[in-house]
Amino acid sequence: MLNQSKKEKAKKTMMTIQSTQSFSPIQDVSEGIIITKDRRFIKILEISPINFLLRSEDEKRDIIANFDATLRIMPVTIQFKVISRKTDVTRLIKGIEKDIETEQNKNCRTLQKEQIDLIKSVSSKEGVSRRFFIIFEYSESVGLKKTPSFYEIKADLDTTALRIQNMLFRCGNEVMPLENDEDICEVLYTIMAKSESEKKPFETRMNEVISKYLADENYDPDKEAYVPINDYIAPLSIDTKTSPKYIKIDDVYYSFGYIQGKSYGESAVAGWLSMLINLGEGIDVDFFVHKENIAIVTQKLQYALRYNKVKARGMEDTSTDFDDISSAIRSGYYLKAGIASGEDFCYMSTLLTITAHSIDELEWKTNEIKTYLIGQGLKLKLCWFMQEEAFKMSLPVCQFNSQIFKNSKRNLLSSSLAAAYPFVAYEVNDENGILYGINKANNSLVILNNFDSRKYKNANIAILGTTGAGKTYTLQCMALRMRSQKKQVFIIAPDKGHEFKRACDGIGGQYVKISAGSSQNINVMEIRKKDDEASLLIDGDSKVAILTNKIQQLHTFFTLLIRDITNEERQLLDEALVETYAEFGITIDNDSLIDPQNPSKYKQMPILGDLHRHLHNLGPRAERLYNILSRYVTGSASSFNGHTNVNLDNQYIVFDISDLTEEMLPIGMFIVVDYVWDKVREDRTKEKAIFLDELWTLIGANASEEAAKFVLRIFKVIRAYGGSAIASTQDLNDFFALKDGAYGKGIINNSKIKMVLQLEQEEALRVSETLNLSESEVQQITHFQKGESLLTANSNHILIKFKSSKHEHDLVTTDREDLAKQVEEKRKALQRKNN
Template sequence: MSKPKDNEFETYYIPPNFIEGSTLFGGLFKLRNAIEAGILAVGAGLPVFLLDIPLTTRIIILCLTALPLGLLGLFGVSGECLSSFIFAFFKWIKNRRVVGIVPEKETPAKKVKKEKPERKAAREEKKGEDKEPSMMAEILGVIRKRSAKKEKPAPEAKEEKPRKQKQREEKPRPRRQQAGTDFLNPAAAYLPIDKIENGIIYTKDHRYIKVIEVVPINFLLRSAREQRSIIYSFISYLKISPVKIQFKVLTKRADINKHTEIVKQEMERETDPHCRMLQEDYLKLVGRIGSREATTRRFFIAFEYEAFGRRGGDEEADAVSSLQVAARTAVNYLKQCGNEVLMPENEDEFTVDVLYNILCRQESSDVPLSSRVEEVVSRYVEQGKSTDAIPCTEFFAPKTIDFTHAKYLCIDGLYHSYLLIPSDGYKSRVAAGWLSLLVNAGDGIDIDLFLAKQPKERMVHKLGQQLRINRSKIKEASDTNTDFDDLDGAIRSGYFLKDGLANNEDFYYMNLLITITAETPEDLEWREREMRKLLVSQDLNVCACPFREEQAFLSALPLTSLEKHLFGRSKRNVLTAGAASCYPFTAFELCDDNGILLGTNKINNSLVIVDIFNSKVYKNANMAILGTSGAGKTFTMQLMGLRMRRKGVQVFIIAPLKGHEFHRACKNIGGEFIQISPASKNCINVMEIRKTDTSADELLDGGALEKSALASKIQQLHIFFSLLIPDMDHEERQLLDEALIKTYNKKGITHDNASLDDPRNPGHYREMPILGDLYEVLSASPETRRLANILNRLVHGSARSFNQQTNVDLSNKYTVLDISELSGDLLTAGMFIAVDFVWDKAKENRTVEKAIYIDECWQLIGGGGNRLAAEYVLEIFKIIRGYGGSAICATQDLNDFFALEDGKYGKGIINNCKTKVILNLEDEEAQRVQNILHLSEAEVMEITHFERGNGLISSNNNNITVEFKCSDLEKSLITTDRRELQELLRQKEGIQA
C-alpha cells in the first residue's frame, strides 16, 4: 500500500475470515446445512417409498414433503443452520419468563393486617435514620458492608488448602437462594454481577471487569493528516491494551435535568419581572428541544483481567492492581488521540451509575441515582431487612425484564431488539472512523464493539495450516465455481494476515452488536427497518437475533462477555490497523450543565450548552464571532447576551453600527439603552476618574495595591486624543500631558489618590473636569492652540454634547451603548469612550461574572484604526480573565480586521479567544480563517455553505457545526429580518386594534 499524501484520507483493510467451514455445490451451501438437508429429506422420503402407492403419487408426496424440508435444511433460517435455530427456539420456549417485580393483584381489605402504632413509629424512625447519610456514603456503605461480609480465610488455612478447593469454597451461593434471602427485586438476582468494589465489577462467573468513560472528539471534521495521527495513536493503545476489550456507545435522550434545575434556581433569585419571563420562556425551549430533538452519547471502555502466567498469590488483589494500571495506561494513550478519560472521585459510585444508566434508560433520565438509592433503602426498611446487606445490583437493576417475546424484550416498558453484523457482513475497505456512521445514527441506537486479541504464535500456525489446505482445495476446484472465489479470497486474506503478523501487528477477532430501543413495538420495528436501510446503503449486512434476545441482552452489558453462538456467528478476523479504523470516539459534544443553550450539534443532534466562565474547561471566557454581512452576527450576539443576562451575568454591548437593532431587546427585558451621539442627551465624561468598588479585592488580598488613579486615567486619555488627533507629534503629546495634569490640579486632584475624595461629600469623589476645562488650559498656551482648536468641536461645536458630566448609570445588568450615530473620527473616539467606560466597570469585582460585547471590532483595530486603540482592546482580551470577565468581539470585515500591522492585533485577539464562532463566510475570508484557526478542508466547505442560523464553534481543539435555536419570544426581540419584522408589526397592530 502506497503512503497517502497529507490531504488524502487513508483506507484500511478488513480481510474476510481465513478459516471458513466446508462448502458443497460450488460454494453455494455450507456442509452442515447440506448434511441437515440430507437427513430431513431422507427422513421424510423413506416412509413414502415404503407405502404401497403408485409412483406418481409418491413423487407428488415427496415434492410436497421431502423437497421443502430439504430446501429448508439447505438455506437455514435467518442466516443460521436449521438445527441451531430449532435449538434456540426450544431453549427460548423453556426460558421465556418475566424477571423482576411483577405487579400483584390487590389484596382484599379483610386480609390486610394493620400495623401496630409503636411498630410503625419505630419503622419510621429507623427509616429516617437510614436516609441521613449522603448518596455517596450510602452507596459505599452498602456495597462495602456487603463485600466485607465475605470473610477471607486465615493465612494459615490459605496455605494449607489447595487452590481448586479454595475456589470452590469462595463461589457465591446458588442464585435461587440469593433471590430468596438477599434480594427484593428478582431482576437484581438475575444480573450476572456479584459485587462492585474499588471500581471493579466482580461477576458471578469469577471475572473482574473495569469500566472507564472516554470523552469523544470531533473526528469527522479533522484533516486527513490529523485523522491518520489519531488512528496511529489508537493503534499504539490497542497493542498494549488488555486481551479482551469492549467499547460501548450509549445513546439516549439528552439529560437536561441538571441544567433545568440550575435555571429554576436562577429564576428564584431573579427580581426583574421581564427577566423572569425570559427565564420561563428559556425553560420551555430547553424542555422542548431536550424532549424532541436532542440526544447525548456516552462512551465507555470495559476490559477484563486476564491471569496469564500468574501463579499463586492473591488473585483478587492482583486483578484490582492490574485493572487500575490498565485504566491509567488508557488515560495516557488516549490522551495522545485527543481524548480525555474521566477520572471520578468515587469509582464505585461511578460504576453503579453507569450500570444504572444502561439498564434503566428511562428511569435514570428522570430519577437520579441518589433518589434510587433512597428508594431501595426504604423498601428494605419496610420489609424489615437490614440495610447493611443490600446487594449492589438492587441499585441499578430494572424493575422488570420481559423475555416472553421472540424478536424483542421489554425492560421497564422500554422495548429492546438486537442486530448483529455477521462475519461476512463487513466491507473489506473502510475509512478511518467508519463506525461513526452507527455512533451518530440517532436516539435509541447503542453500539458494542468487542475486540479479542489472539495469541500470535498460535494464529501464525493456524494461518499456515489453513493456507496449505486452501491451496490444495483450489487446485481441485473449477474456476467457474463460486467456491473458487471463496477459496481465492480466503487465501488472499490468509497471506494478508500472515504478512501483518510478521510486521508486528496483532490478530483480533472483532464483533459488532447493535442495540435498538423504542417506547413501542411499532417504533422499534420502524427503527430496526431504518437501521437496516442505513447499513445496506453503506454495503454492510446485518442479521437479527430471534430467540436469542436474552443472550444478546447479557452480551450488551459492559462485561466483555459475548455469548458463544453470537460470537461465532459475527466474529471477523482483523489486524491492529483494521481494528483501529473502528475508532469509536467520534461524536464530540459541547454540553456544560451551568451554561447557556446555543443550539444543537448538526452532526449528532446533541445539545450545545456552553459555560465559557468555567475555568476548568476553558482557559479564558473570551469569544470571537466571525461572519459575513447578513450571516447572523447581531442575532447570535444578542441571543448570547440575553441568555447570559438570564443567568445573572452583567452584560455590556457596544454597538458602533445599527445600534437600533439592539434597542427592542434591551427595553423589553428592563435593560439600559445609552445612545452616545451629538444629538443625544446621554453623555459619558471621558475625563472622569470613576469610583470603583474594591471591597472584594480588600477582602481577598487584604487591601488594594496603591497606584495613582490620575496617572492611569491620563494614560487612557492619551489613547482617546490620539484617535481624535491622529497626526499629533511627540512634542504635542508632551504638552497635552502637562495640560491634563494642570486641568486635574485645578479641581484639587493630584497623583495622591486621597485627593480624589470630596471633603464636602464623604464617600464620593470630587467633581471631575470636563473637556471644556481642558480646552481652556490648551487655549491659554500658543504651543497647544492647534490641539485646542481641534478639541473645540467637542466643546462648543456640533459635538458639544460630549462636554458635560456623566449622566448615565451602568448599574443595570443589561446595558447597550449605541454609538452608531457617530461617524468619521468621532466614531472611533466614541467607541473608545464606551469601551473605556465599561472596562472600568468590569474591573470592579473579580468574583462577579461580566461580559463585554464589542460589535464590529474592526472599527478599532482595523486598517484605519489606531495602534494605541488596538493595543488597548488587545489588552482587554488579554487580562479580562483576571477580573472574572469575558470579552466577546464580532466582526464582518476580516480583511480589515487583520490589516493593521500585518494582522498583529486581529491575530492577537483571536489567539486570546478560547472559543470562536464562525458563521457564513465568503471563500476568500474562509481561506484566511482556515490558516489562522487551522481548519480542515471539510470545515471550510461547511463555512462557505452555511445558511443563516448555522455556524461552526471552535473550542478546546474541537470544532462542531451548530444549528442555533431560539424561542418565539427571543426571536421577536432580536430578529432583524425584514419579513419577520413585518409579521411582528402586523401582530402588534392586531393587538392594538
C-alpha cells in the same frame, strides 16, 4: 372456572417476571472495580469523544495510527460500549428557574421562561446525548502469584487503565474520572435500569434504597447495614418470556441484533463505526474485540495456506470456486505478513441494543435500522429466542455469548481494526452553559459555557460570517442569554447600533448613544468609585494612586485627539490635568476622592471644559492643545463636555457609536472602553462579557490603529478579570488588512472559541488557513443556510443549527418581512386598545 382462569393467567404472568437482582451478573463494586458473580474483575473507563469526522484527512490518519497503538497495549478481551439517551436538561432548567426567583426585571423573567420552554421543546424532539466506555477484565499477569489478592488485581487493572489513558491522549481523547464506587454504580444503573434512570437520578435511587433498609423492622442501628449492590442498580422488573423477539425491562422494550460477520466489507473507511453510533436515541452499540494467541494463529494460517494452495492446483482457473480459493490465499498471506510485522490477530463483533416505549415503536425502529444498514452493505441479524443472552452480553462486564459471538465475528488485524475508532460523536454539554442549538452531526444539544476555565483557556468568542448570515442575530441571542444568567453584558455597536435597541429595551437594559450631537454623555474625566471589595480580599490594598492611573488614561485619550503630540505638549497637558483635579480637591492621596458630605461616594468630577480653562491659563505654549480641545468643549462635539447623565449600573448596556465619523470613532471608542474597562476590573470573581459587533469597522484597513489597539487589548487581557470578549465581523479581507492582518489574527488567536457562519468561497479559503479547516468544512461553510455555523472549540469542530425562542426572535430579527409583521401586529393591538 372464570376465577380459576384469571388465577392461572395471573400466575402465568407472574412467572415471566424474573428477580432483577438474581438476573444481574454483578456481585459487588469495590474501589472502582466491578466484581462479577463468576469471580471476574472488571475495570470500566468513560472516554470523552472528539469530532473525528470533521478532522482533516491527515489528522484522521494520525488518530487511527495512535488508536492502533492503543489497541496493541489493551488486554486480550475488550468491550467498547456506547449508550445514547435523551439529553438530560434538568440541571440547566433548574439553573434558569433559580435565576428567575431572584430576577427583578419582568421582561427578563419572560425571556427566561421562554428559554425553559425552548430547551424542553428542543431536547424532547432532537436532543441526544451519548456516553462512551471501555470495559476490560483482569487476566493473569506475569509476575503475579497464582491466586493474587484483590489489591494486586486492582493494581494490575489500574496500571492497564493508566496505559490506555496515556495512549488515548495521543488520539485527543481524555479518560473522564469515575472517582469512586458511587460513580461506577451510576454508570451501571444508567445501563441496566434505563427507564428508572431517566425518571430519577442515581443519588435519589440510592437514598430510597437506603431509607427502605433503615425502615425495616429487623434493622439493627448498632450494626452497619449491608445493602446488596444490585438493589441500587437493578431495574424494578424484567420480562424475558412474553416474546422471543424482545424483552421488557420496567416500561421499556428491548430488542437485540448483531452485524453478521460475513457482511463486513473487505475494507473500511476510518471511523466507520460512527454510522452505528449516530443511529439515534435509544440505540446502543457494543463492540467486542478478542485477540487470539499469535503462535496458534500462525500455525493455523500456515496449514490453511498449504491446504488452499494444494486445492487450487486441482481447479480450473475459470471456476467460481477458484476465485474464492485465490481470495482466501491472498488474505492468508496478508494476515501472515501483518502478524510478522507485529500486529495482533483479532476477532470483532458488533451488537446493537434497540429500545422503545411501545412494541410498535420498537418494530418501526428495528425495520428502519435494518433498511439503513442494508444501504451501507451491512446485514443486521436479530437475536430472536436469544434476547436474554443478548441483554446479558450488552452489560458492561466484558462477557460475550459464544453463539452470538460465533455468528457475528469477523477476523482482522489490529491495524484494520483501528479504523473502527469509536469515540467519534463529540458533544458540547457544559455545566452552567447556554443553549446554542443542535449538533447537526449527531443531534446532540450544544450547551456551551465559555467561562468554564477547565475546558477553555479563555472565554473569548469570534463570530465570522458574510452579510445576512445571522452574525448580529446570533450575537444578540448570546447576550440576552448571558444577561438571563445574571452576567454583566456590555455591547459596543460601531455599525447599525439601532438594531440593538429593541432587545435592549425588551430586557430592561440601558441604551447609550455616543455621538457628537447626543444628549447622553459619559464624562471622560470622571474617576468612578469601584466595587473593589473582592480585590481587597484577594490582593490586599495595593496603595496605587488612583489619580495617577486616571491621568495616564487621559494622556492616551489626547494621543487620539492629537496624533503628533510633542513631548513638551505632553508635559503641559500633565500639568494642566494635575491642576484641574486639584481645583476639585483631588490629589494623589486616594482619600482626597471621598466626598466628605457623602463618604460612600466620590467628589464631583471635573469635565473637559475645566481642563480647557487650565490649558488656556498655561499661555501660548499650550495653545495647540487648547485650540484642538475647543471642538469638544464649545464646538460641534460639545456634547462630550458634560457630566455622566446615564445609568451605567444596568446589567445590560448597549453603547451605540455607529453615528461617529471615522475621525471621531477612536474618541468614542476610548470613552466607552474606558468606562467598560473600569467595570470589568472591579470584581474578578464575577463573570462579564463585552460584545463587539461588526468588528471590521474597528480594526479594518481604514480603521484607526489606536481603536484597533483598544480592541486587541480587550481580547488579550479580559481573561485575567473573569471576562469574555465576543466579537462578530464580516468582510474578512478587510478584517485581516490593517498592519498585514496583525489585529485580525491577534483577535482570532486570542479567541478559544470560534463560530463560522456562511462565507463566500474566497473568504472561506482565507479562514481555512487561520482555523485549520478541512476541504469538506470549507465547502460546507459556503453552503450554510441562515442560522447554521461551524463551531470550533479547542481542537474540536461542530456543525450546529442555532435555536432561538419566539420572543428572542422578535427582539433581535432584522429581517424586513419579520419587522413588517411586528408593525402590523402592533398596529392591530393599538387599534384594539383604542376601540
